Amino acid sequence: MNSQTPVISCRNVWKLFGADPERYLARMQGEKSYDEIRADGYIAGVKNVSIEVGRGEMLVIMGLSGSGKSTLVRCFSRLHDITGGSIEVEGQDIMSLTENELIELRRNKMGMVFQSFGLLPHRTVLDNVAFPLEMRGQDRHERRARALEVIRLVGLEGREEYFPRELSGGQQQRVGIARSLAIEPDIWFLDEPFSALDPLIRREMQDEFLRLQEMLGKTIVFITHDFDEALRLADRIAIMKNGAVEQCDTPDKIVMNPATDYVAKFTEEIDKARVVHAGALAHPLNGHVPDGQPVAARTTIHDLARRLVSDSGDELPVTDDTGAVVGVLNRQAALDVLMGDG
Amino acid sequence: MASVTDHTSLRDDRRSSGRMSALRLIFGAALLLLVLKAVGMLPEWLNRPPDWLIPPYAQWLDAFFNFIKGDMETGRPGLIYLTRWFSEGPLEFMLNTTANLLEGKRRWPNIGPISWSAIAAVATVIGYYLGGWRMAALAGGTFFWTALVGQWKLAMQTLSVISVAAPLAFVFGLTLGIVAWKYNWFDRAMRPILAVLQTLPFFTYLLPAVIFFKVGPTAGAVATIIYAMPPMILMTTLGLQKVSPEVVEAGKMAGCTRWQMLRHVYLPAARTEILVGVNQVIMLCLAMVVLTAFIGMPGLGAKLLAMMNSFKLGRSFEIGVTIVLLAVTLDRLSKAWVVKQPEHFEKGTPWWKRHFYTVLGCGAFVVFLGLAYLSNRVPNYTLIEGANQGNILQYLFSVLGDVHRTQDLSQGKEIDTAIKHFLDLDGIQATTEWLRWFLNVQVLIPFRNALLWVPTPAFILVIAGFAYWLAGRREAIIAAIFFSIVASTGWWDRSVITLYTVISAVVLAMLIGIPLAIWTARGAAPPLSLQGSAKDFAIGLVGLAFKRIPVLFGALLVSSLYHFFTAVEESAAFLSPTSPSLYIFGATFLVLWLAVRDWPRDKVVLTIVDTAQTFPSFIYLIPAIMLFGVNDVAVVFSILIFTLVPLTRYTVEGLRHVPPEMTEAADMSGATQVQKLTSVQLPLALPTMAVGFNQAIMFAFFMVIIAAFIGTQDLGQELQRTLAGTDLGKNFVLGICVSLMALTFDITINKWARNRKAALGLE
Amino acid sequence: MKLKSVLLAGAITLASGTMTLAEDSSDPIVIPIHNWSSQIVMSHVVGQIFESMGNNVEFVTTDSQAVYESVRLGDVTLELEVWEGAFGASFRTALEKGGLHDAGDHDAVTREDWWYPMWTKDACPGLPDWEALNECAHLFATAETGDKGRYLDGPVDWLKHGKERVEALDMNFTVINAGSAAALWAEIGAAEKDKRPVVVFNWTPNFAEAVWPGEFVEFPEWVDGCDKDPSVGPNPNALYDCGNPAKGYLKKAAWDGMQDKWPNAYEVLTKISFTNPQIAEMAKFVDTDEMEPEDAAARWLEENEDVWQGWVTGGS
CATH class of the missing domain: 3.10.580.10 (CBS-domain)
Structure with missing residues (x-):
């Protein structure tokens, strides 16, 4: 499924939180463990991660809370500035982008869906979905037409004038998905999009999501803490622990050949x-x-x-x-x- | 694990033993000073700081202010050029515009005054939009009352200033709030300034306003703006900080520029907090606008002062009612606006339906403008016999445009007599006479003298010791520094008197407010039987009294009104069986009782305390003097009314929010009502109660300054005196003294409450 | 309507009388208003006279002490009631700084001193003599003052030197300072029902005279220097051992720039002079008849045309 050039490619990415992370990283002798770093007063959000995402691929990053998966995905879109290493998106080093270039990149190439939806409470469904279009200055008529189109795509016709609080959780996440798709992004980040939903709805949304992906064929980075979900959706899974990637492979291989004890703990209970x-x-x-x-x-x-x-x-x-x-x-x-x- | 716990507990032990010995040291030193003084061996320089130690702060500040002020006469450049430009340019222009629209001052745009009925109609529509019929009745009724009681112009003078000051306070507050949120250093620099501003007595705002911004409405508006701004700043910063990170990231991922982030993401998402800030701005503006009467702001406050100075209690009372109504209306409307969420319309809803309320409001406005125009063509009918009397419809139509002096329904004189009559009732006089004697001679004066006797260093040590004991070392050091500064200003005795008044009022308020709150929070009254313990019985009795007291007072007021109107001869004693007043009293009591019987307790109590607090603060001063005379009891009494509100409210709140499983656990352990209260509910409610206690103290510091109006010997009196002159330095020094004392309490109590909450795991 | 024609007539006579002088500026003349009724009505009376001359007038409410600073700076154009006792000090301070000047006296005289409502005399028949008052001191005692009498002085910032006088004359009284005028009235009002004897600070002209008839206590007569030279007055070792002057001045003050900016109005201002009964009448309209100050002023102008017409026309 991988095409030739990776859409996202990151090499030796570090993201440390603390007083002066750059300096700390620069001075670090060898690679310290998560706990050693913590003892020095820093938290390793992302620890020496190298990973690539191919065009049209769905990479699922799986890990428990605090494993650094959300931090990693935020590094991809430069919501977080990384401390060390490099990240290239379509061949371009995103750390070298100016603020305006970054804004342009996000306006045209990236979409993101959030765990708690991140909807703007004062805007209607329509206005929420049209928000990224509005930000990039599309004219009113055009953005309305496009927003209606995506709203139909996620099955929310007839709710355009509703406010987020008037919708159920599942419906709100559909708005979130529609919004992230409005600009027709090439790269689609989903940060635990279904975790806040109850199990039945979650299942339904996963199906819906697969249907969408079938249609759209985007490059996707999908975050989850639910191993079943990861298995269900992923082309490849990256399992993270303490900021580092424990194993990154296809579901079959992970299930059959867990690389570490930690990964094995997840696969144990799985009906292979x-x-x-x-x-x-x-x-x-x-x-x-x-x-x-x-x-x-x-x-x-x-x-x-x-x-x-x-x-x-x-x-x-x-x-x-x-x-x-x-x-x-x-x-x-x-x-x-x-x-x-x- | 075990060893770790041992270690920490060991450390805790060591720390607490260090703390104990420090406390012992502090209080020991204070005691030593007291003993020395008692045996007459205390050198004078340890009693009060000697004069040579007191730096001439006032002169320094004067020189400083003069320097930055500049001088318009000699042409030395300075701040005054800027402030004068602002006050004579944009500010005056805005004030003139609203003054023209609302009260008809002859200024651009020269189209006012808008007739009262049109404004009232629009207010009704807004009320209906925001809160249904009840809010519509409140908003419309308020303006209706204001007009018919003949205070329209005064109210509009006040509102025309508020309608400039509140938006400006909002804009400045919002801007500063945003800057503080954006730049951490600015926030850190701003916090202490805001803390001081919020505790600075309002008199301290007034004088600089006059000097820099010219006497009259401009100075009043500026003082109001500065006074109302701090909460807006704080709420804005808080709101922006609370915006969920995902919403922020969603905005970033949508490719927002910085400005788009602020405009489209942060501000709308912080709407609730910002609107709460708006609500506070409006309320503070209203409170301050009344007080700015002291520096010549026209309007309700000025009229109230003039009425009080000519001893017209009835008219003062009416103005007070107007202010309360305005305050309640603005408060409720803005609060309704906070919770009002946008509603969606189905596709294809016609334009007028989408904007139904706008259309309705404009329509009502135009219709009533027209009616007012017609109304001004008909004679001024009155309801008074003989004087161009008309029927009720003719009357109502003829007042739609303008309520003439002869047409208003003010009952000033009647209420006047009723109030005096009420205060004259033998029972009340006897009670207050006794209270006055008891409190003054037995409690207040000895307490004050004792505090004044304490040597300054001992006083500071005790305060610092308390801060240490309650909060910690940092707070103790702050307390010591703050009080030392107060001592070094040379206003020590007056500061102590101020503090004494505050403490007395708050303690009295606690004696009343806490039982009241306990009773309120307990929902159903405990059975008033002798079977329970004596304490239960006492609590029940107190409760019974509280619920009946308002009813009792209402009934007394009505019967004394009757007493007056029927002009029953003086000799007909109130309690004699032939006295009709007695029956009127009984009947009113019964009716009122039936009316409020079904109200939940908290509603009764909180309604009463809230209303009492919304009355303009100085309206209580006259009844206080008439009841207690010019002395400390009157002062304490008038402060008490204000301190009661936060105490009651937060105690109720605290008790209500005790986790139910804890009270249930107490019930299951077989605790009696009293045991449950004292060993479960109160300890858990204590941190919340402390917040109320803290607010009570802040209110008391605010009121004690106003109580200078009665006659005090504290800082407030000196402050009031500075208003008459141009003594900016002294004014500021006095204000800072009040502020520092208030802040000491604020910091200490808040820290204690936080510690307690953390220890109880309540947050 | 009637008022308007009166004012119109005034304007016409004025036009013929003062045409020779320079034109007044069209900027509003700013008249300060304080918080007692006679001053408010008087300000409106004068304001309406100015308006009848074609001037623009604006009223601002100000503090009665701070106003002199405002007059000095020209924020406020004039002041109509400068009481010798109450505001003399502030006025003189401003005068020394420059910017305002004395624009002449009213006929009215002012007096401020210890005062009692008439019912007090029933209990202490020797009044108004101060020594008799001292004899009755116990009648004025309250819980806090012990066996000493209680005298409620004006607010401390009025600088009435009640304490000094009690000491200088060795009186058996404790001086308590009220915080405001309202506090004084409340005290009298509270005493009214039981006809409890009280002695408080009071002044004339004042609405209170109409509400509670009463008298001033007669202290040793004021002699110049009583407040500066201990040897003056009965007690050779103390200041303030006499009563206040029984006939204090009531002045008008004007901003120095007024004369050039509004020459006609200034001319009228210097001529204006009210008497005690006139001032009392103005106060009465508001205090007793419950009229609004503007209406009261209009009524007064209407009823006393002969008085004020003279000031407007009688210039040359």
């Missing part, structure tokens, strides 16, 4: 069969194509359960979206995953 795809478990073609009805690489092992149990062959062919055979699935290995021994 629902996560792991046939494609991820498949070996490359080794010259011969096994017989049998091929399975799509995109199906999860869980969905293949009946087939795995009833089939008799040891190996199954795996096909990609175009129908070409791309690999071989070992039935026993798949069954192990299904039984939870993988």
Whole structure:
């Protein structure tokens, strides 16, 4: 899914909070641990993170509260100035931007959705959605038309004149989403957008979100503390702890090969069969194509359960979206995953 | 873990033992000084700071003020050129404009005065928009009353200044608030100045205003603006700081420039706090505008002063009622505006429906302007027999334009007589006579003499010791420095008298206010039976008295009115069975009682204390003098009324907000009502009560200055005296003395409340 | 309507009488108003006279002591009631600084001193003699003063030297300072019902005379220097051992610039002179008849045309 040049690329990014972080970082000998830094009176919000986000990719950053995930995403949009390292957005070092250039970047390229919605309480739904357009000086008529369009997109027709407090939480977040989409951003940041919602609504919004993403195909950085949500949505997941990225990989790989004990704690309770795809478990073609009805690489092992149990062959062919055979699935290995021994 | 806890507790122990020994040292030194003085061995220089130690602050300040002021006669440049330009240019222009519109002063734009009925109609519409029928009735009724009682012009003189001062205070306050929020150093520099400004007696605002801004409405407006600004600044900063970070980030991500951030994100998101600031600006403006009568601001305040100086209690009372009504109206309207949220209209709503209230308001305005125009063509009907008497409709129509002197419904003389009559009632006279004797001779004078006897250093030590004990070392040092400055101004004795009055009033207010509040907070009255403990019975009795006292007074007032109007011969004693007044009294009592019986207690009590507080402060001075004579009892009494409000309100608040699980736990532990109160509710309510106590002290410091009007020997009297001259330096020194003492309390009590809250885990 | 024609007539006579002089400026003449009725009405009377001459007039409410500073600076144009006792000091201070000047005396005389309402005399028949008063001191005693009598003096800033007099004449009284005029009236008002004897500071002309008939206490007669030279007066070792002057002046003061800016109005101002009964009448309209000051002034002008017409026309 990754295209050639990453949309966001960050290298050795540091974000420290404290009295004089730049100086502290410059003087730091080697890399200190989170606790050592804390003992020195600084908090490591982001600690030596290097990560890339490809075009059209959805990167989910997962971590518990205080892990630095929100800080990291704010570094991407320079809501926080980083202490060290570099961040490039579409090849441009954002730390070198002037205030006006930064404003232009945000006005045209970036959209963000917030956990508590961040709606302006004194503006109607329509005015909230049109707000970024208004800020960049689009004329009244145009921005109204565009705002109505996005409002329809998120399914809020008929509520244009409502004020945020008159809406439910789910509806408010739809406004937040519509607002972030109004300027047709290339990069879309979502900071725990569904955490404040109750579970049923959350599920519904996730589906809605997937539908939108299907349509729009944006480059997305999505923050969550909910591992299930991350598995459900992500192309790749970056798991953070104490400001550092513990592991960054596809869901299948994280589930199957947790890099650290910390990551393993998350994956332990997960029903892996629902996560792991046939494609991820498949070996490359080794010259011969096994017989049998091929399975799509995109199906999860869980969905293949009946087939795995009833089939008799040891190996199954795996096909990609175009129908070409791309690999071989070992039935026993798949069954192990299904039984939870993988 | 265990070892850590041990360590901290050990440290705490050590700290508290260090604290104990420091306290012992401080109080010991104070005691030593007292003993020395008692045996006559205290050298004079330790009793009061010797004259040579007292720097001539007043002269320094005078020189300083003179320097920055400049001199218009000799042409030396200085601030006065700027201030005079401001007051004679833009400020006077604005004042003239509103004065023309509202009271018809002959100035540009020369279209006023707008007839009262048009203004009242618009006020009614605004009231309806903001708060439904009740608010409409309040707003319309206030203006209706003001006009019909014949005070329209006075009220408009006052309002024309407020309508300039309040927006200016708002704009300046908002701007400074924004700057303080944006620049931390400015905020830090501003805080102490604001603290001083908020505790500075208003007399200190008045004199510089006159000197720099010319006598008359301009000076009054400036003093009002400065006085009303601090809360606006604080609320703005607070509101902006409270804007949720996500809203801010949303704004940034939308690509707002700095100005767009402020204009479209921060300010609208801080709307509630800013509007609370607006409400406070309006209220403070109204309070101050009345007080600026002292420097020649025309309007209700000036009339009130003139009426009091010619001993017209009835008219004074009526003006007081007008001021209360105006205050309540402006307060409620602006508060309704704070909570008023925009409503959405469905798509396709016609224009006039979207702007229904604007249309209605404009319509009412135009209609009543027209009616007023017609009304001025008809004769001035009155309701008085003989004097061009008309029926009620003719009368009402003929006053729509202008209420002429002969047409107003002022009952000044009648109320006058009723008030005097009421104060003359034997029972009241006997009570006050006794109170006067008891409080004055047994309590106040000995207390004052004792305080004055205390050597200055001992006094400072005791104050600092208390601050140490309550709050901490920092507060103790502040207290010591502040009081030392007071001592070094040479106004020590007067400062002590001021303090003595404040303390006496607050203590008395506590004796009344706290039981009142406890009773109020307890919802249902405890059963008045002898089965409970004696304490329960006493509390019940107090409660019973409180609920009946207002009713009792109302009834007394009505019956004494009757007494007057029917001109019953003097000999008909009030209590004799043949006295009709007695029956009138009984009937009124019953009616009033039935009327308020179903009101929740807090409503009764808070309504009464609030109304009492909204009356212009100096209106109490005359009844206080008539009841108690020119002496400290009258002074304390008039302060007491003001201090009662915050004490009662915050105690009720504190008791109400005790977490229910704690009272339930007490109930389940089998605590009696009294045990529950003393060992659960009061301790938990104490931090909140302290805030009320602190406010009470601040109010007392404010009122004690006004009480100079009765006759005191404190700082207020000297301050009032400086108003007559150009003694800016002295005026300022006196003001600072008051301010420093007030601040000492403010800082100490607030710190204590914060500590307590933290210790109780209440926040 | 009637008033207008009167004023019109005044304006016409004026026009013929003073045409020779320079024109008055069209800027408003600023007349200060204080917080007692006679001064307010008198200010309106004079203001309406000026208006009838075609001048613009504006009234500002000011403090009665601070006003001299304002006159001096020209913020306020004139002052109509300069009481010798009450404002003499402020007036003289301003005079020394320059900027204002004495614009002549009224006929009226002022007096300020210890005073009692008539019912007090029933209890202490020796009055108004001060020694008799001293004999009755116990009648005026209250809880706080013990067996000494209580005398309620004016506010401290009026500088009435009540304490000094009590000491100088060795009187059996305690002096308490009221904080305001209103406090004085409240005290008298409170005593009225029981006809309790009181002795307070009071002055004439004053509305209180109409409400509570009373008399001044007769102290040793004022001799010049009584406040400066201890040897003057009965007690050779003390100041303030005599009563206040029984006939104090009542002056007008004007801003120095007035003469050039409004020559005609200034001319009239110097001629204006009210008598005690006239002032009392003005006060009565407001205090007893409950009229508004403007109406009271109009009425007074209407009823006393002969008095004021003379000032306006009689110039040359």
